[in-house]
Amino acid sequence: xxxxxxxxxxxxxxxxxxxxxxxxxxxxxxxxxxxxxxxxxxxxxxxxxxxxxxxxxxxxxxxxxxxxxxxxxxxxxxxxxxxxxxxxxxxxxxxxxxxxxxxxxxxxxxxxxxxxxxxxxxxxxxxxxxxxxxxxxxxxxxxxxxxxxxxxxxxxxxxxxxxxxxxxxxxxxxxxxxxxxxxxxxxxxxxxxxxxxxxxxxxxxxxxxxxxxxxxxxxxxxxxxxxxxxxxxxxxxxx
Amino acid sequence: xxxxxxxxxxxxxxxxxxxxxxxxxxxxxxxxxxxxxxxxxxxxxxxxxxxxxxxxxxxxxxxxxxxxxxxxxxxxxxxxxxxxxxxxxxxxxxxxxxxxxxxxxxxxxxxxxxxxxxxxxxxxxxxxxxxxxxxxxxxxxxxxxxxxxxxxxxxxxxxxxxxxxxxxxxxxxxxxxxxxxxxxxxxxxxxxxxxxxxxxxxxxxxxxxxxxxxxxxxxxxxxxxxxxxxxxxxxxxxxxxxxxxxxxxxxxxxxxxxxxxxxxxxxxxxxxxxxxxxxxxxxxxxxxxxxxxxxxxxxxxxxxxxxxxxxxxxxxxxxxxxx
Numbered sequence: 001x002x003x004x005x006x007x008x009x010x011x012x013x014x015x016x017x018x019x020x021x022x023x024x025x026x027x028x029x030x031x032x033x034x035x036x037x038x039x040x041x042x043x044x045x046x047x048x049x050x051x052x053x054x055x056x057x058x059x060x061x062x063x064x065x066x067x068x069x070x071x072x073x074x075x076x077x078x079x080x081x082x083x084x085x086x087x088x089x090x091x092x093x094x095x096x097x098x099x100x101x102x103x104x105x106x107x108x109x110x111x112x113x114x115x116x117x118x119x120x121x122x123x124x125x126x127x128x129x130x131x132x133x134x135x136x137x138x139x140x141x142x143x144x145x146x147x148x149x150x151x152x153x154x155x156x157x158x159x160x161x162x163x164x165x166x167x168x169x170x171x172x173x174x175x176x177x178x179x180x181x182x183x184x185x186x187x188x189x190x191x192x193x194x195x196x197x198x199x200x201x202x203x204x205x206x207x208x209x210x211x212x213x214x215x216x217x218x219x220x221x222x223x224x225x226x227x228x229x230x231x232x233x234x235x236x237x238x239x
Numbered sequence: 240x241x242x243x244x245x246x247x248x249x250x251x252x253x254x255x256x257x258x259x260x261x262x263x264x265x266x267x268x269x270x271x272x273x274x275x276x277x278x279x280x281x282x283x284x285x286x287x288x289x290x291x292x293x294x295x296x297x298x299x300x301x302x303x304x305x306x307x308x309x310x311x312x313x314x315x316x317x318x319x320x321x322x323x324x325x326x327x328x329x330x331x332x333x334x335x336x337x338x339x340x341x342x343x344x345x346x347x348x349x350x351x352x353x354x355x356x357x358x359x360x361x362x363x364x365x366x367x368x369x370x371x372x373x374x375x376x377x378x379x380x381x382x383x384x385x386x387x388x389x390x391x392x393x394x395x396x397x398x399x400x401x402x403x404x405x406x407x408x409x410x411x412x413x414x415x416x417x418x419x420x421x422x423x424x425x426x427x428x429x430x431x432x433x434x435x436x437x438x439x440x441x442x443x444x445x446x447x448x449x450x451x452x453x454x455x456x457x458x459x460x461x462x463x464x465x466x467x468x469x470x471x472x473x474x475x476x477x478x479x480x481x482x483x484x485x486x487x488x489x490x491x492x493x494x495x496x497x498x499x500x501x502x503x504x505x506x507x508x509x510x511x512x513x514x515x516x517x518x519x520x521x522x523x524x525x526x527x528x529x530x531x532x533x534x535x536x537x538x539x540x541x542x543x544x545x546x547x548x549x550x551x552x553x554x555x556x557x558x559x560x561x562x
Contacts, residue, residue, distance in 0.1 A: 051449065073448035082449070089446035091439050093506070102435045103450040147450060 004029045004186055005050075005155060010059035012042075012049055019045040021210035022059070029154070030184040034197045034218065037207035038231050043190045044086055046207070047157050050188075051083050052076040064154065078107070080154035084144045086163055086190075090132045097128035099143060100150045107151055118150035122176050138169045145176055149185075156180070156187040162196055170196060194232065198222070206231060245512055246419050253408045261411045267519030268418040269476050274496035274503075274511040275425050276468035281497075282506035283429050284461035285441025287345065289493055290336065290352025293359050294329040294466040296488035298473030300363065301325035303483035304388065306396050318403070322474040329470035333462045341458040344444075360488035363388045393484025400481025410479050417475050418512075421468060425508045428464055437461050498536060502543050504550030513551045 005027040012020040020042045027033055035043050048054040050061060052073040061069045068076050091099055100115045119125045122142040127135070135143060141161065148156055161177060162170045174196055180187060181200050191197040198204070204221040206214040208230040214221045221227055253261055277291045301324050305316040314320065332355075340351035367390025388394070404410040428434060436457045439447040444454055477483050486492070495518060496511075503514025518536070525532035547554060 053445065053448070072453075073445075074451050074453045077449055077451035085446070085449075089443045089449070091442035091446065093442050094435070094438055098435060098438075102432075102439055105432045105435065106451050147446075151451075 004064060006062040008060050010049060010061065011057050012045055012054060013057045018210045020049060023212045025205060025215055027186065029186050031186055032181055032201040033188045034201040034204045035188060035190045035207065036204060036231060041207040042210040043207055044159055047083060047159055050157060051081060082148035082151060082153035083157035084148050084159055086159045088140045088144050090140050090144060092133035094132055096124055096130050096132060096143060099132055100146050103147060103151045114150050118146040121179060122146040123172060138165055138172060141173060142176065154186060156185055158187060158189045160190055162191060162193045249415055253411050258407045261407045263519055263523050265411050265414045265479060267515040268414045269472055269479065270496065270499060271511040271515035272418045272421040273469050273472035274499040274515060275422055275508045276465040277496045278500045278505060278508055278511060279425050279429060280461055280465035283434060283441065284437035286458060286461060287349050288352040289349050290355045291469055291496065292488060292493040293356045294469035295473035295492060296359055297329045297332060298325035298470030299477045299483050299487045301328055302474045302477045303394050303396055306398065307394050318478050322471060325470045325474045326467050329466040330463050333466035334459060337459045337462040341455055356488055360485050363485050363488060364390055391485050393482060396481045399478050403478055414479055421471065422509050425468055429508060433460065498540055501540060502550055504552035507552045510550050510552035
């Protein structure tokens with residue numbers, strides 16, 4: 001599998017705090033990687049570095065062979081990396097349709113077809129003319145995913161797609177993610193709900209205090225002693 | 240739907256109004272266009288500028304100074320050329336101010352735009368002291384008048400105003416037509432892809448970047464487009480009135496336009512028509528006592544923000560079913 005993303009010795013410090021500490025990993029096209037770790041482990045900071053919202057203190061990020069370490073967020077987005085956010089970020093004064101068509105218009109693509117497909121995929125068909133601010137939180141999460149996938153990105157970064165949702169609400173999002181998995185999309189997913197995540201991804205990367213402490217097949221990673229100690233605990237399977 | 244209906248109604252008004260009322264309405268139309276340019280920038284792109292009046296002044300003074308100092312270079316000083324030069328000057332100024340301030344947010348951006356107006360007003364005053372408005376038009380190009388702005392008193396331009404259009408009624412119709420064309424053009428802008436990008440930036444800058452929008456570029460474009468429309472409003476003001484003074488760089492206008500937008504309906508562009516008519520007519524009714532007028536406007540502003548935050552136009556649309 002050819003590497004789509006190559007992260008090498010990535011480090012980001014905030015004063016004396018090392019939020020991401022010498023992290024390296026590769027990601028092949030069509031691969032889905034789960035990133036887990038306790039709060040403050042540096043997962044979202046890693047996403048912010050990959051998407052240009054934060055600049056690396058050292059290290060490099062190559063995407064499709066191109067060095068994107070110092071690029072601006074909009075440049076990285078136009079290269080084909082889309083993302084969602086831990087706290088939903090949406091355009092409250094815009095309709096559902098405007099929200100998903102704007103990224104395509106920006107890239108001069110086929111607006112109608114792509115928008116219809118994205119809204120169908122996340123179950124928002126029929127809500128095209130609804131203002132975003134009138135949507136439920138679960139619908140906003142779906143809309144954010146639709147906005148991210150509508151341009152057919154090469155790499156999708158999903159930051160806690162189940163975050164903030166009640167257990168019964170996660171089913172809709174799980175369906176969307178399953179579909180993305182079936183379509184063999186390349187994605188990195190940060191998630192605390194291990195059960196749902198492990199059902200989706202074959203590979204897990206665990207972070208703790210900014211460092212990568214494990215990276216490999218999901219089952220093996222979750223059975224590793226250092227991961228059990230730092231994050232999952234001994235009884236996570238029974239949760 | 241609403242714009243043609245309004246235009247038809249306002250178009251037949253001169254048949255039954257006295258000349259004074261026509262002048263009041265003519266001013267209201269020019270202010271409506273200027274206020275809409277602020278709505279485009281603040282309402283659609285979310286850039287809270289307190290310096291919009293700078294472009295009104297640049298547009299106005301460009302037309303006035305060219306007409307005053309270069310009357311025999313008509314290819315340069317005619318209303319159309321002068322307005323275009325005013326637009327260019329405004330765009331250059333907007334890019335200059337914008338480039339240094341669009342990376343700032345909220346109060347910092349507002350402060351920079353606010354201060355830029357003070358600078359321009361002072362420049363006009365500093366370079367004003369080489370003749371008064373009573374000085375006759377130079378018979379030929381005269382270097383002594385090169386920097387003459389007329390200072391605080393400004394300049395009178397006998398060839399403009401009623402002399403340009405014929406009479407008050409024609410000035411009224413021309414100004415009404417100008418306002419309609421200006422607002423319709425702004426509607427086209429906000430309904431284009433630029434309008435979508437502006438709204439994304441207004442609602443969430445981080446999400447806007449995440450979908451690929453270049454913040455600096457599109458904020459500057461919004462700033463420049465609104466500068467163009469406000470500059471033309473300033474030029475039209477001078478053409479319609481035949482006078483210019485430092486009030487054109489005054490905060491009075493800026494706050495008046497904000498009031499018009501808020502009362503008429505923010506993020507509507509054409510809401511500035513009812514907003515400007517309301518503010519314009521109430522201003523005239525209270526003209527005898529400026530202090531009371533100020534208090535009344537402040538009270539109206541608070542009441543509208545509290546009880547009618549969407550403004551008059553969205554309310555009308557809902558009540559009458561107009562679109």
